[in-house]
Amino acid sequence: MSQIEGIELDGHGPVYDQIKRAVTARIRSGAWKPGDRLPSEAELSQSLAAARMTVNRALRELTEDGLLVRRRRAGTFVAQPDAPAALLKIVDMAKAIPARGQAYGYRCETDETVPAPDAIAKAMRLPLGARLQHVECLHTADGEIVEFEERWINLALLPEAAHAGFGEEGPGGWLLRAAPWTEAEHTVSAINAGPDLARRLGVAPGAACLVLERRTFQGNDVVTYARLTHPGARHAMTERFSPET
């Protein structure tokens, strides 16, 4: 029983990390398949000449990464490769553009205090006419418009926003400093540019645009709602991601 033929460590880096790599390699190579049971911590601990706590840490972290599943008394199993749960990271333009080696530009077009319009009040779960700071601005990369930002900030939660002045800096950075947030919700969709939007983005009316909507929460209250529109042809979001960490 327990044919634990040589799982071998490579001697590079911390032991728990070596164990993680060794187990990962076994799974990757197909030697251990989804549903297979691994040797128990006690067995591994002995066969690897490591403390059980060290083995435990390795297996625990692999479990957090979704590579393993563990059940008390039953054992540790190779996880079924679940959803290719891919993630798309959504980044702040003011940071992403310089990171790509392009010149970042910002232009503020609107910065005013207004009562909440119907649709916005609903999206922000606020009573009709609640006071909001409304900002409209453009982000450019090497002079080309890559994002049109429409932003509403809940003045009941962040009264300072009314006097922050978004002429020089976008609301993104300011909010990051001013507002701790607990949760965010994103929606991605595609729309045809209407005449007004087309003019602002400098694209033909009807052109496809990528829209990212973001609601940021403080507990159950919506702190801010943003609608970020990108010319579809001109801008794409790319993210590379690996499951193992």
Add this chain to the structure above:
Amino acid sequence: MSQIEGIELDGHGPVYDQIKRAVTARIRSGAWKPGDRLPSEAELSQSLAAARMTVNRALRELTEDGLLVRRRRAGTFVAQPDAPAALLKIVDMAKAIPARGQAYGYRCETDETVPAPDAIAKAMRLPLGARLQHVECLHTADGEIVEFEERWINLALLPEAAHAGFGEEGPGGWLLRAAPWTEAEHTVSAINAGPDLARRLGVAPGAACLVLERRTFQGNDVVTYARLTHPGARHAMTERFSPET
């Protein structure tokens, strides 16, 4: 020095978790601000009457979550709330649609072995004319088309794909079982539907569509390339996410 006035644990659940919650609460409440230094592990261990290993685990996990930053000899600090690094999870239609309580439907339109067309060969980093399995299919929710999938599978890596038969099941599920993958890359963009695409999706020509492209890697080789097109108006991807875990 070190005014560690009462960080208090609540007695619910594991100690390391209590510590995580207590520290998180401090940061959330603003009592500890970005850049502030926390008491050392030794101090916390004493003031909380917990072993240093336990404190270490709590702080380590919070560091992995990006809430803290740690430097040897310097100490543990509250992290600058970095990018509101928002994540959009990309899900498999065959799973996502039933999860939303809608009836999932699948229809295969093409399932053939072909030499790689120019653009695809380039995207998959393959020589021109390499053998690929080409699948085109539709995913519906309550009868409405929500995704048009164009899929190319590298037969050099997965020869079984030629005889898998994608008439009943989409390539997504099959690939999940057949192909271990190490990395994936996603690109999101928006396009105007051309005549052909409009017909297939059942939308007006020129309608905005959301396009998700996915390349899945095995090491440096591209296993499969997928182009998933969604009618922009009819479908949006939403994801809620919180930074603390």
Add this chain to the structure above:
DNA sequence: AGCGGCTAATTGTCTATACAATAAAGTCCC
């Protein structure tokens, strides 16, 4: 002032041990 080396504070890891919690498997009794 600047450079180099020493000291010590702090995190990072590993170990051995202990006990708690869980749940699979077995046992007994009807």
Add this chain to the structure above:
DNA sequence: GGGACTTTATTGTATAGACAATTAGCCGCT
């Protein structure tokens, strides 16, 4: 056979102690 109880393998957590690795800060020298 099946339900209730007991056993026991396995993971989950906590602890104390040790040493390694890193590096900020200090001291001394030039």
